[in-house]
Every structure is written in C-alpha cells, then in structure tokens.
Amino acid sequence: MSDRPPSNARPSNFEIVCRTGCARLGRLKTxxxxxxxxxxxxxxxxxxxxxxxxxxLKRVGASIILSNAYHVAVRPGLEVIELHxxxxxxxxxxxxxxTDSGGFQMFSLKNFxxxxxxxxxxxxxxxxSKLFLTPELSMDIQRTLGSDIVMVLDHCxxxxxxxxxxxxxxxxxxxxxxxxxxxxxxxxxxLFAIAQGGAFEDLxxxxxxxxxxxxxxxxxxxxxxxGEPFEMTLRLAHATVSELPDDxxxxxxxxxxxxxxxxxxxxxxxxxxxxxxxxxxxxxxxxTSEGRLNIKASRYRKDLSPIDHRCDCLVCRNYTRSYIHxxxxxxxxxxxxxxxxxxxxxxxxxxxRVRESILNGTLEEMRREVAEIYEERRGSPVDVLALxxxxxxxxx
Amino acid sequence: MSDRPPSNARPSNFEIVCRTGCARLGRLKTxxxxxxxxxxxxxxxxxxxxxxxxxxLKRVGASIILSNAYHVAVRPGLEVIELHxxxxxxxxxxxxxxTDSGGFQMFSLKNFxxxxxxxxxxxxxxxxSKLFLTPELSMDIQRTLGSDIVMVLDHCxxxxxxxxxxxxxxxxxxxxxxxxxxxxxxxxxxLFAIAQGGAFEDLxxxxxxxxxxxxxxxxxxxxxxxGEPFEMTLRLAHATVSELPDDxxxxxxxxxxxxxxxxxxxxxxxxxxxxxxxxxxxxxxxxTSEGRLNIKASRYRKDLSPIDHRCDCLVCRNYTRSYIHxxxxxxxxxxxxxxxxxxxxxxxxxxxRVRESILNGTLEEMRREVAEIYEERRGSPVDVLALxxxxxxxxx
Numbered sequence: 095m096s097d098r099p100p101s102n103a104r105p106s107n108f109e110i111v112c113r114t115g116c117a118r119l120g121r122l123k124t125x126x127x128x129x130x131x132x133x134x135x136x137x138x139x140x141x142x143x144x145x146x147x148x149x150x151l152k153r154v155g156a157s158i159i160l161s162n163a164y165h166v167a168v169r170p171g172l173e174v175i176e177l178h179x180x181x182x183x184x185x186x187x188x189x190x191x192x193t194d195s196g197g198f199q200m201f202s203l204k205n206f207x208x209x210x211x212x213x214x215x216x217x218x219x220x221x222x223s224k225l226f227l228t229p230e231l232s233m234d235i236q237r238t239l240g241s242d243i244v245m246v247l248d249h250c251x252x253x254x255x256x257x258x259x260x261x262x263x264x265x266x267x268x269x270x271x272x273x274x275x276x277x278x279x280x281x282x283x284x285l286f287a288i289a290q291g292g293a294f295e296d297l298x299x300x301x302x303x304x305x306x307x308x309x310x311x312x313x314x315x316x317x318x319x320x321g322e323p324f325e326m327t328l329r330l331a332h333a334t335v336s337e338l339p340d341d342x343x344x345x346x347x348x349x350x351x352x353x354x355x356x357x358x359x360x361x362x363x364x365x366x367x368x369x370x371x372x373x374x375x376x377x378x379x380x381x382t383s384e385g386r387l388n389i390k391a392s393r394y395r396k397d398l399s400p401i402d403h404r405c406d407c408l409v410c411r412n413y414t415r416s417y418i419h420x421x422x423x424x425x426x427x428x429x430x431x432x433x434x435x436x437x438x439x440x441x442x443x444x445x446x447r448v449r450e451s452i453l454n455g456t457l458e459e460m461r462r463e464v465a466e467i468y469e470e471r472r473g474s475p476v477d478v479l480a481l482x483x484x485x486x487x488x489x490x
Numbered sequence: 491m492s493d494r495p496p497s498n499a500r501p502s503n504f505e506i507v508c509r510t511g512c513a514r515l516g517r518l519k520t521x522x523x524x525x526x527x528x529x530x531x532x533x534x535x536x537x538x539x540x541x542x543x544x545x546x547l548k549r550v551g552a553s554i555i556l557s558n559a560y561h562v563a564v565r566p567g568l569e570v571i572e573l574h575x576x577x578x579x580x581x582x583x584x585x586x587x588x589t590d591s592g593g594f595q596m597f598s599l600k601n602f603x604x605x606x607x608x609x610x611x612x613x614x615x616x617x618x619s620k621l622f623l624t625p626e627l628s629m630d631i632q633r634t635l636g637s638d639i640v641m642v643l644d645h646c647x648x649x650x651x652x653x654x655x656x657x658x659x660x661x662x663x664x665x666x667x668x669x670x671x672x673x674x675x676x677x678x679x680x681l682f683a684i685a686q687g688g689a690f691e692d693l694x695x696x697x698x699x700x701x702x703x704x705x706x707x708x709x710x711x712x713x714x715x716x717g718e719p720f721e722m723t724l725r726l727a728h729a730t731v732s733e734l735p736d737d738x739x740x741x742x743x744x745x746x747x748x749x750x751x752x753x754x755x756x757x758x759x760x761x762x763x764x765x766x767x768x769x770x771x772x773x774x775x776x777x778t779s780e781g782r783l784n785i786k787a788s789r790y791r792k793d794l795s796p797i798d799h800r801c802d803c804l805v806c807r808n809y810t811r812s813y814i815h816x817x818x819x820x821x822x823x824x825x826x827x828x829x830x831x832x833x834x835x836x837x838x839x840x841x842x843r844v845r846e847s848i849l850n851g852t853l854e855e856m857r858r859e860v861a862e863i864y865e866e867r868r869g870s871p872v873d874v875l876a877l878x879x880x881x882x883x884x885x886x
Contacts, residue, residue: 140817170816417581420580426536
C-alpha cells in the first residue's frame with residue numbers, strides 16, 4: 095500500500111547546513127514547506143492550537159504544528175476530515191503538520207486502554223465507544239489526515255517501569271514500527287520512527303540502533319519528559335541520539351521549555367513539541383528575557399511595562415503587564431489569548447536565536463544565558479522543568 | 491469643576507446628513523473620531539470586549555465601544571487607569587469609548603446595593619467592600635477614565651415596577667442628571683442624559699421633555715430591553731423619542747439584535763449597545779444572512795459551508811461550519827473567538843446596510859427583510875428577542 099519509492103531512490107528530505115559541537119542547523123523539506131531546524135512545534139491536539147487562529151499562528155512564526163491522530167480520529171472523525179480533503183483544510187492551516195500516532199495516549203489515557211501485540215484498544219471516557227488502533231490503522235488514519243510528518247504507532251510506557259516491562263514495550267514498538275513501514279504512507283509524507291527503552295541506557299541504545307537500520311525519514315526520542323529528573327532526560331536522550339543516523343532529523347517528543355530545548359539541541363536534537371508555552375499562558379505565566387513571570391502576581395498590578403521589554407510582538411507593543419494582570423484577575427479569556435500569542439512569539443524568536451547561535455558558534459554562550467535566566471527564578475534546573483514534567487504532559 | 495464652555499458657545503457634535511421617515515443618518519464627533527450613525531457599540535464591561543483583541547476589534551469595523559465605569563472603578567481601580575493615562579491606553583484601544591455610569595448595575599446587581607437620593611451604595615459580592623456612588627463621583631470617575639461619551643448616573647428600575655416607584659426613580663434620575671451636569675465633564679467629553687419612566691408612557695414623555703431642556707450632548711432611552719415584550723419596548727421608546735430634541739443623538743441602551751436595531755432606527759434612534767452578538771457567539775450561535783444559526787446543532791457536523799456564504803470576514807473566508815461545530819463539540823475556546831469575530835463583523839456590515847438604506851430610502855425594504863429572516867426561524871418578533879431580553883442583560 096506504500097506509495098513511496100524505496101529510500102535509495104528518494105532524495106533526502108533533510109540537509110544539515112552547519113554544526114557546532116553535536117548541534118546541527120538543518121533544513122527539513124515537507125509537503126507544506128521547508129523548515130529550518132532546530133524547530134519548535136506548538137501542540138494542536140483537537141485540530142487547533144488553543145486560543146490561536148491559524149492566521150495568528152502564522153503571524154507569530156509557526157511553520158509546523160503537532161496534532162494528534164488519535165484525538166482527531168475520535169472527534170470529529172475521519173469522514174469529516176476526509177470531506178475537507180485533509181487536516182490542513184479542516185483547520186485552515188497551510189503550514190506543516192506532524193501527527194502523533196496515538197502511542198502517547200496509551201500513556202496519558204492509561205485508564206482507558208488495553209494493549210496487546212496486535213494493537214491497542216481505547217475506550218472513550220465520554221461514551222464508552224471503542225477504537226482498536228493497530229499500526230496499520232494508525233498509518234491509514236494519518237494518510238487520510240494528510241500529515242506532512244507521520245509518526246509510527248509506538249508503545250510508550252511510564253518512565254518508572256522495570257526492565258522487563260521496558261524491554262517488552264521496546265520490542266513491541268519495534269514490531270509495530272516495521273508494520274507501519276510495511277503499511278506505508280502517501281507519496282511525500284515523511285515517516286518517523288520512535289525509539290523507546292524506558293529508563294535503561296542499554297535499551298535506549300539498542301532501540302535506536304535497531305530502528306536506524308530501517309527506512310525511516312526521521313527518528314524520535316519517545317517516552318521521556320514524563321516526570322523524570324532533567325539529568326536523566328539528558329542522559330537517556332543522549333544514549334538514544336548516539337546511535338541514530340547523523341543524516342536524518344531527530345525529534346524529541348513532548349519537551350519544549352527553553353532550557354529543555356537548548357540542552358537537547360546541544361546533544362544533537364533537531365525538533366521539539368510541547369504544550370509548555372501555550373499551557374503556561376492559560377495559567378497566566380509569560381516567557382520573557384527575564385525568565386518566566388507569573389503575571390497574576392500582585393506586583394504586576396501597576397506595572398506599565400510590556401510583558402517583555404525586549405519583545406516586539408503585537409502584545410508587547412500594545413498592552414501592559416498591568417492590563418493583562420487585570421484580565422487574569424477578572425477571569426477574562428483575553429488574558430490567555432494575549433499570553434499565548436506572546437509566549438509562542440517568544441518561542442519562535444528563541445528558536446531563531448538557537449539557530450543563529452549554531453551558525454555563529456555561540457551556542458555555549460546561549461546555553462549559559464538560558465541556564466542563568468531560569469535558575470535565578472526557579473532554583474535548580476530540575477525545578478525549571480517542573481511544569482514541563484508534571485503539568486504539561488506531552489499532548490494528552 | 492466643568493471645563494466645558496456653555497452649549498451656545500460650543501459647536502454641535504452631531505450632524506444629521508439625511509433622513510428617511512423618522513430615521514436619521516448622522517455624524518457624531520468625539521475625541522477619538524467621528525462616527526456615522528446609526529451605530530452599534532460592542533460591550534467591553536471589564537475593559538475588554540470578550541475574546542477580542544483591540545486590533546481585531548478595529549479589523550471587524552468597531553469604532554466605538556461601551557465600557558462600564560462602575561466595573562472598571564472597582565477592578566482594576568481608578569489609580570491603575572490613571573497611571574495609564576485613561577481607559578483608552580489601558581485597553582490599547584484608540585477608537586471611541588462610551589462609559590455607562592453604574593446606573594444599570596443598580597438593576598443588574600440588585601442584591602448588592604442600597605439607593606437613596608444622595609447616591610447608591612454597592613457592596614462587592616467578592617470581598618464585601620463598599621462603594622458609595624454619587625452623581626458627582628460618577629462624573630469624576632468617567633473624567634478619569636477619559637471616556638468620549640459620559641453617561642449620567644441614573645436610577646434604572648425593573649420594568650415591572652408600579653407607577654409610584656417608576657415616578658420616584660424618574661424624579662431621582664432627573665435630580666442626578668442635574669447634579670452630573672453641574673459637576674461637569676472634561677473638555678471634549680460628551681455628556682448624555684438618560685430618560686427613564688418605567689412602563690408608563692406619560693412618565694417616559696415627561697422624562698424626555700424634562701431632560702431635553704438641559705444642556706446635554708445626547709439623550710439615552712434607559713430602562714428598556716429588560717424582559718418586556720418587544721411591542722412594549724417600541725411603544726415606550728417611541729414615547730421617549732417623540733419628546734427628545736431632533737438635533738441631538740439618541741441612544742437606546744442595551745438593545746442590539748438586528749431586529750431591535752432596525753425597528754428602533756425606524757423611530758429615530760441613532761446609537762445601540764448590546765452583548766447580543768458577543769454572548770451569542772460564546773453560546774455557539776452565529777448571525778447570518780439566513781438568520782441566527784446554532785452551530786452546535788448536529789446538522790452542521792459535515793457542513794463545509796462558511797458560517798455565512800454572503801460574508802467575507804476572515805472567519806468565513808477560512809473556516810467551515812463543520813470545523814467550528816467540532817471546536818464547540820470539544821469545548822475549544824477558539825470556537826467562541828471565531829464566532830465573536832464573525833458576529834461582530836456581521837453587525838458592522840449590518841449597520842452599514844442600515845445607513846445605506848437611510849441614504850437610499852430603502853429602509854422599509856430592509857425592515858421587511860430582517861423581519862422575515864428572523865421570523866422564519868424564530869416564530870414571532872418577541873421570540874427573536876428572547877435572548878436579548880432574558881439572557882443578554884445590557885452590561886451587567
């Protein structure tokens with residue numbers, strides 16, 4: 095069923111332009127544009143990035159977003175997406191879309207699923223209806239969605255499972271990856287594998303090595319950023335990356351705070367997604383050149399500064415912290431809209447600076463700067479990421 | 491304390507360009523622009539029109555909005571507004587602002603106030619704090635806010651009070667209007683009186699006549715659109731208007747469905763405000779050339795049309811009913827954002843058509859058309875306005 099020519103007949107969709115240490119500045123070509131990496135993808139679970147119209151997404155600088163095949167297949171259902179001719183038309187977004195397969199929902203919706211080697215059964219918490227998701231069905235769904243980047247169905251276990259369970263999930267992930275590859279994607283769609291391995295470095299390496307030999311367009315580090323200490327995230331991500339092919343894009347799933355990004359870029363990661371900036375916004379917090387600010391705090395009541403005096407976004411050019419504090423205080427949704435807009439704008443400027451720092455060889459300076467900004471306010475690197483771990487689950 | 495020259499020394503701020511029957515096409519000059527009337531003002535109670543950034547308000551065609559002096563004075567408090575140099579800067583809005591005085595909150599927050607001839611005491615339902623609002627204080631507050639149009643403090647009773655109570659509220663409203671006039675506004679601010687009179691035509695006429703003799707820049711019809719049948723609204727508004735000076739703008743407070751507007755324009759009203767289009771939007775309903783549509787209804791699940799095939803707004807150019815139905819179904823706030831944008835765009839195009847119909851002498855045709863569009867779907871004119879009466883309190 096695959097429309098794809100074999101990989102040796104296909105030109106690579108990924109090109110590395112420049113390196114600093116292990117960090118790479120690259121270009122990834124998709125059906126909806128060529129994107130510079132390292133790149134950040136905002137999360138649009140239900141076929142929308144919360145509180146952002148698609149024209150505003152463009153305006154802040156988003157070029158590719160993540161959506162969730164499982165969620166969209168349940169509601170509104172594939173027949174609705176098919177009528178629109180795909181997810182892009184449905185959500186009026188002509189940039190890139192990466193769709194996650196449903197593997198992560200096996201983690202995040204754990205009370206509502208049963209896993210076997212054949213596939214995973216989800217029971218809807220809304221109406222009790224069942225969906226039996228197999229690797230093949232996941233490919234077919236993402237083919238219908240018309241995603242630019244298709245993720246294999248993986249088995250993502252909690253980070254604290256023992257060796258046997260981690261091994262089992264990894265084995266299943268590999269079998270499923272091969273079934274996905276066999277089922278194939280549409281011409282032009284890119285197919286990414288997901289390396290698992292739990293909290294065990296040897297499994298992480300083995301998983302990456304195993305998948306590397308298959309014909310995937312890119313490779314993801316899965317099953318991390320799930321609550322573990324940041325040092326552990328880095329160590330396990332590094333174990334994975336060290337066995338991945340150099341010439342393919344590497345995607346770290348579900349992590350996207352500035353600190354997470356800069357540290358993982360330094361070990362050779364190219365792509366990130368996270369609800370971090372958008373969820374922070376809905377909780378009244380802003381990402382700024384001074385670090386993370388809780389605009390709800392009473393000290394901002396009379397603060398006439400913009401959210402970030404070094405930011406030139408629409409929100410910072412027009413509104414004061416005092417105004418946004420007032421909106422938060424009154425429970426006005428406009429606060430979340432303005433903060434989401436700003437936080438995403440901040441993230442895309444941040445990614446521009448990351449790419450420039452690779453080009454200019456100043457990544458180390460930028461790492462130190464980011465660590466300082468966040469440490470000053472958050473105590474330790476682990477604290478910095480507390481929300482990323484606990485609050486901001488990847489895309490549940 | 492008034493900075494205003496006496497009225498005979500001031501050029502009029504209102505000019506009537508053209509008439510059809512009793513309807514008037516006019517121009518109203520304020521500190522923040524000259525506005526064509528009949529005009530619709532969206533409601534921004536807490537210093538924001540819900541779910542709309544100020545740049546989007548501009549984009550849909552808003553030129554003047556209503557905000558609430560009482561609400562804003564309580565939160566964030568006048569000292570915060572003063573620091574910003576006024577409400578315009580605070581909310582990043584350089585169009586016009588009309589502020590209501592707090593009189594309506596005597597109606598809508600009835601469990602939390604005590605009225606005497608001296609003024610009204612509001613007790614905050616949040617923290618029990620008290621605000622003693624007098625006509626003088628209301629003027630001082632609106633002076634600080636820097637509103638383009640300042641409303642006098644009135645006593646707005648429920649529509650079903652008896653004659654004695656209505657008379658008493660009307661008398662008090664008159665006394666307060668004179669105290670407001672004496673206290674005065676800032677140079678360039680316009681001061682509007684509010685005619686009351688309950689459900690009694692003779693009181694309505696007397697109130698309008700009494701206030702007409704005073705030096706106000708405009709006159710409002712207050713205390714209507716509070717749940718009474720539409721025929722009664724029209725009759726009482728007509729009684730008021732028939733005694734108002736021809737050469738001043740007339741503002742109907744708190745009514746703003748298309749049907750309300752077209753019928754009241756026909757008896758000579760120039761200005762409207764209502765939460766109708768924005769509140770409808772947050773409840774999943776759209777205003778269209780086919781009438782009001784409840785986009786939540788399952789019949790829109792696979793409907794690939796725009797909200798309104800005759801609308802060229804950003805939302806109708808990009809999104810389908812099916813997509814917005816999906817967002818509503820998933821409880822995504824983006825649905826309310828898109829519907830608010832569209833409904834306001836619809837209202838401003840509607841007002842343009844109203845003004846054109848006065849210019850072209852086709853107001854009668856437009857009245858019939860509006861009655862048909864809404865009757866078809868809503869049964870009777872009273873039904874059409876059900877939400878306007880019951881759900882959409884003026885600006886509570």
